[in-house]
Amino acid sequence: MTMRSTLTNIVLAAGLVAGTAAHAFAQDDRPAPPGWTQDGAGPRGERMGRRGGRARGRMARRHRMDLRGLRGQLDLTDAQREQLRALRQNARGANKDERAELRELRRLRRQGDTLTPEQQARAQALHEQLRANGEARRQQFLSVLTPEQRTRLEQQRREMRERREERRKRREEFRQRRTEQTPQP
Numbered sequence: 001m002t003m004r005s006t007l008t009n010i011v012l013a014a015g016l017v018a019g020t021a022a023h024a025f026a027q028d029d030r031p032a033p034p035g036w037t038q039d040g041a042g043p044r045g046e047r048m049g050r051r052g053g054r055a056r057g058r059m060a061r062r063h064r065m066d067l068r069g070l071r072g073q074l075d076l077t078d079a080q081r082e083q084l085r086a087l088r089q090n091a092r093g094a095n096k097d098e099r100a101e102l103r104e105l106r107r108l109r110r111q112g113d114t115l116t117p118e119q120q121a122r123a124q125a126l127h128e129q130l131r132a133n134g135e136a137r138r139q140q141f142l143s144v145l146t147p148e149q150r151t152r153l154e155q156q157r158r159e160m161r162e163r164r165e166e167r168r169k170r171r172e173e174f175r176q177r178r179t180e181q182t183p184q185p
Contacts, residue, residue, distance in 0.1 A: 073152065073156065074145070074149045074152055074153065075149070076149070080144050080145070083144045084141065084144055087137065087140055087141060087144070091137050094133065094137075095129075095130055095133055098126050098129060098130060099130065101122075101126060102123060102126040102127065102130065105119055105122065105123045105126075106123070
């Protein structure tokens, strides 16, 4: 056998191994999450990794006060955890009627109906009331924390804002590069 044919055989064998390995890794034999089908359809028909019309995931959790990500970082005592749990329970039930009314007014506006001046004023009042109640809950939440924990929380929020700003800048730079590379008609 010549050196050339030996080298060709080695390259072909390596390609065959790589192709087989890629095919094997592409097989997804993990079970679907509870309530989901294997083809990716969720319990309400939505697909994994896609939003079904409403903000879910990170966007929906943006304003939550549940501290899931901060538990270990803030070193909460058991008493503080119980107080925060009680605050969360109270917040869930509070403002339910106001939120439903505001949601209905927004739905009317989205459907193209023009709101009367009274409805517009009511929507504005509901929005301001919900904002004030949210700020009051935030102050209650902060009152449970010690000064050291508040300092740590503010530091984490600053870092999060900085990371968000960095991501925004990278996205903007990517968009600029993409538009520069796209040929103009």
